[in-house]
Amino acid sequence: MESLFKKLPIRYLYFGSFAVFALCLFTVIFWISYHYSVKAIVKTASGYQEKMLVELNGRLKEKLDFIESISLAVSRNPDVINLLGNQNEAYEQHALTERVSSALLGLTFSSPMIDSIHVYMNMPPAPVPPVAYLPLQELDKEAWYPLLEKNDFLWVGEHLIDSPNGKKSVVSFARKLTSLSGDFAGVVLIHMKATTLQAVLGDHHLLSQRLLVDSTGHKIVQIGNPSIVLTDDEYKKMLGSAPPLTAQEITSVEKLVFSSSTALVVSSKMAGSGWVVAEITPWELLAEDSLFMLKVLGMIGLLSIIAVMLISVYLNRQFTKPIYLLLRSMNQYPDMNKGQLPPDYRNEFGQLFLGYNRLLTRIEELYQSLEEQYKRKKETEVKALQAMMNPHFLYNTLDQLNWMAIKDGNTRMSVVLEMTGAMLRIGLSDGEALITVEQELDFVKNYMQIQQIRLGEKKINYQINVSEELLPLFIPKMTLQPFAENSIKHGFHGREHGNLDIQVSATETKLVITITDDGKGLHNTKQIGKKTAGGYGIGNVRARLNEFFDSDYSIELSALEHEGTRVTIQIPKLETKL
Template identity: 35%
Template sequence: MFKKYSFKHLLFLSMTSLFLVSIAIIIAVNYRVSVTEIVNLSAQQQRTNLLLIQESLNEQLRSIENNAVVMARQSNLRNVISGGTSYYQANLLTLDLSNTVYTNGSVHSIEIFMNEPPTNNIQNPVRYGELEQALETTWMNVFDEYAAAWVGIRSIEMIYGEDRVISHARVIKNARGQTEGILVVNLDPLIVENWLRKFDLASTLYLVNNTGHVLASTNVAGIGENFYRPDILTDSAEQTHSHTIDDELIVTSALLPYQWTLIGVTPYQALTQSSVLVAQRLISLGVITISVALIIALLLSKQLTKPIKELTCLMNHYQLNRSQQQIPDDYKNEFGQLFSGYKNLINRNEQLHHSYIKKYKQHKQAELKALQANINPHFLYNTLDQINWRAIEHGDDDMSRIIELLGEMLRIGLSNGESILTIENEVDYLEKYLKLQLIRMKGNFMYDLTVAASVKQALIPKLTLQPFVENAIVHGLAGIAHGKLELSVTQVDKRIIISIKDNGIGADSFKKKQGDSKSGGYGIQNVRERLTHYFNYQAKLTLSNHQQGGVEVQINIPFITDQHELG
């Protein structure tokens, strides 16, 4: 056999057979032991529960008995029983006892047996009867030994028909020891059933008297019917008993003062349900155990492909200068070599990227210096100064003011070849540009510049704001009778918020310039690129329609005062 079949198949069949036999034995033994243990524990718990229910019933029944004692001692009741009272006194007694029934939710009705009883009012829960009629009943035998007793199930005529009740009777005697009357307090069996149902148990509860009649139950058993297992009703002195009969666990508890028995019946199926469930789970475990070989193969496959998936995930989520990736370093095999090679690759890629950025900055600086070198500042200043004097000589004040503002803009704009300005200088440049445009447009718009003192020395790339202001004036406010432009610069935590608003035609003015790479010397796209470069992807630029009309440009940049911190 070992030479004919593969070792893998033999090992699989051997382990499967061993597991099947072991699990079958475990299931059988576990089922037998667990069922026996559960039955014993359930019987013990059932005894404890019945004792608790018994205490509750004793308390309720003693309350009924005490009420009967109080009613029997009422002078009004004794006067009516002794005779010679008026109709008014009898009616007053009826109303008083009726109120007692109505205020006590457990009492169904009250009966008084006496000589010459008053006429019954069927609407009241109080009934009068002939004493001689009561003395002829079988339940009167108990009063040979007791002055009061529970006499079992009786029938009483009510306004809506005949009712079955549980009666407690008390004999009322005169001073000579003669029986003058009998007071009967009737208890509704449904009330007793509710007392039993207050205990949420899996068992069915029965309350049975000494004659084997059911007084109340949590099942559909009828009141007054014989209990279906009279053989378990004994006169033993022990208070509780447990019986295992057919497919039921029956526990009894004697209510000795009343000669009643409280019975709890639990089907075996309910007791063994958990054991059957355990057996089913063990069978399922056996099936799972047989599949362990397949699961191990699956786990091994997953473990072999896990490093490859990790490496693929790292490659898919890699971004330059965005985050530091956590590359596993605990692999000492071929996968470790793969991760090490990938780490060297991204390090080399970062070096190449930084080299490219450095060359890009050098290129941009060379372009700006070349642009600035094309202009001879001294020649330009002298020429503008001569033009300004000629304008003054000819009395052209507007032209003189324009040339003066232009000269001041050039001084700030050239700024000795620097590409970074303070926000104070940038706004100063922008204000001169606005004054120049205000002369050109003959005062068709107003402007308001608000700069927080804390941000004036913060740094910003030169000519960042002018393209947006120029776009607002040339396109947004064109044709607007009362144009308005607002610029505010504020500090929020460690960032600077620059807002440029106008009441022009809205964001459409910027759509006209999307394809234009220049606006006042620098295009909007150029501004976006320079912000990204200098602030290393930490700058944000948004354009949106303003709620009150017009367009709002918002620039969000870090608060930096040291030029070495810029990119």
């Protein structure tokens, strides 16, 4: 799959990368802020709730202990025990009933938290509200009685009872009563006003829920938000995670706090009873401040993202503008001049523009150079065509002069003109720089014969010795003639006659040409190479050999023992043209 960094334009990549990075960064910041703010709120709230629940625990325990102590006093009252036995005479039984009712009424009216007292017994007397005597068989109709059968006493959670003023909500405490013989004889049930415990727990308008749960997990009383309901497992977890608190343990959050699926639960267990006071706070309530803060952060983040995007767009344009200016210049070349790129950049973009302008300058120079070369090529072609016409004109002219000389009977001039034409043909040789050894020697022969006619055959003699197999080899043209001319002009000057000998031989890799004359000779031996000067003709030969063979050639001039000069030329053995 092709990388987006290779496919999309730079401005899209820059802006998109910046946007994604900013979005991810702010998302992480929001999540961390929300997470740790909620965590801090939970810790603060749970710590406060724990201290408050410990205080409520003490106040609730006082009231519950008071009700239990009253029930204990009733169960140990001798009149109550005798009344339950039903073995007294009618008058005595009536008197016991009066005393017991009076005592129970006194207990009821002595404490505002007690609503009424019910006594379950055999052959119950008439009720004296708020004290009621109920048949023992009625216990089977009570939902709480099976639990009491297994215990001596029992707290019954909040429920409704009938009263002269209608239904009332109470929390009841039941205790078994025994006869003198120790047999089960009845039950005393003290109804405590539910509002008493609810007042201790707090305000009814709480958004959270506070409740009192007994050691078996049954809810005794609650206030606050009734829509918050815990499962049985959560009740058990609450009971199991709330050991009795001491003053030093009040700050031990980990032992008292756990999270349900919908709420935070903080609980405190009553010492010696296993009862638990708990407060259940919905997560929505705890997170309300955090959500508000998150909304504020969201608005700030949104404004920040917009600001970052605007800055990103500005920076994107500033960074990519030079690149697109350069691309536009490249696409519009050669219509767009190099001066149209902004000259005020001093950074890397300025260096890029400067390099591009230099490149354009170089390209223009190359174009001009190509145009000049094209013009020179055209001029060369014209000159070549003219040069092709000039030899033709010279050949015709020489031929006409030759016929004129024959017509006038000037045989010598005719021969000279004929040899000059032959030399001209060899010298031009269709523009080739290399000719065969045979053609080079024919060129020298024609030159020497012209000189014999000019100076006289007896004055100049020449000999050429060469093997047949060497004649097809190639040699730069007009290599030997300058040396022959040099011998005639300088070596034979002022002398009656002169001899010139040309020897051509070869080694495995070299063609060796020796030119010997018996002229005036040289006073010193000279070695002519790449950097050795000489006469114009010899210098021209040296220059051409240097172009052909670089350093792979030599020209040696040496004086003979008595008189004369020897020139030895060595060049690479060429069987084909270069």
